[in-house]
Amino acid sequence: xxxxxxxxxxxxxGHTTVSADPAxxxxxxxxxxxxxxxxxxxxxxxxxxxxxxxxDNFCAGLANRYTWDHANTLESDLAGNSDWRLPTVEELKTxxxxxxxxxxxxxxxxxxxxxxxxxxxxxxxxxxxxAWTVHFANGFSNWRHKRQRFEVRLVRDGD
Numbered sequence: 509x510x511x512x513x514x515x516x517x518x519x520x521x522g523h524t525t526v527s528a529d530p531a532x533x534x535x536x537x538x539x540x541x542x543x544x545x546x547x548x549x550x551x552x553x554x555x556x557x558x559x560x561x562x563x564d565n566f567c568a569g570l571a572n573r574y575t576w577d578h579a580n581t582l583e584s585d586l587a588g589n590s591d592w593r594l595p596t597v598e599e600l601k602t603x604x605x606x607x608x609x610x611x612x613x614x615x616x617x618x619x620x621x622x623x624x625x626x627x628x629x630x631x632x633x634x635x636x637x638x639a640w641t642v643h644f645a646n647g648f649s650n651w652r653h654k655r656q657r658f659e660v661r662l663v664r665d666g667d
Contacts, residue, residue, distance in 0.1 A: 535617035539587035541565055544617045549602050550666035551595075554586055555618060557626075558660040567620040576639045576654035579627045584662055592662040597628035597640035597649055599663055604647035612647035618661075625650075625658040 534548040537555065542562050544553045556562050559572030574582070584592040605614050611623040623645035632638035632651040641658055642649045652658065 533614070533616075535614060537617065543587045545666075546602065549599070551599060551602075552589075552664045552666060553603070553618075554584070554592065554662040556620075557622060558582060558584075558662060560620065565619065567618070571622050571659040573657035574627065574660055575657055576627055576652075579658075579660045580629060582660060582662065586662070589664055592664050594627060594629040594660065595663040597630040597642065600626060600628045600642045600661070601647075601649055603661075604642065604644070606647055609646055611644040613644050621661075622659055625652060625656075627658050627660050 534546055536545045536547060537543070538545050538552075542555055544555050545551075546553060556567035557571035558574075560567040560569045562568075580594055582592075582594070583590065586592055603614075603618070604612050606612065608615065609623075611618075611621040613621045615621070621644055623643075625641040625643045628640045628642065628649075630640040632640065635651075637654055638651040639654050640649055641652050
């Protein structure tokens with residue numbers, strides 16, 4: 509019971525202000541600040557969640573929530589590229605920053621990320637009604653029913 513209470517207290521504590529050490533940062537902000545290049549994976553990430561707008565280096569507004577089917581049909585011409593897509597669960601998990609939580613992602617590279625589930629393009633192998641998500645409050649991945657609505661961060665392959 510004490511562990512449960514401690515966990516709830518930590519979750520209610522809100523966002524942490526710790527950020528990754530800039531000296532070992534693998535993220536480079538490009539395309540007028542709207543895109544993040546991950547030098548470790550070679551992937552380009554939308555800096556803001558779908559539905560948010562970049563304003564003064566901050567992702568303003570609320571992220572939109574989509575069913576899995578709708579998330580897979582999203583299109584974007586962010587930074588003049590039209591090949592944005594929903595990431596695989598393995599790609600999405602590379603963004604998890606375990607040194608911070610609520611959200612568990614580098615806040616300098618991805619400001620104002622909702623600490624909630626984000627869809628991946630990866631379907632659950634055992635049941636066609638489920639797909640994988642990554643929860644950015646704590647970095648855990650799990651399968652969810654495709655009719656549920658969650659946030660989306662788009663990715664594109666490197667040049």
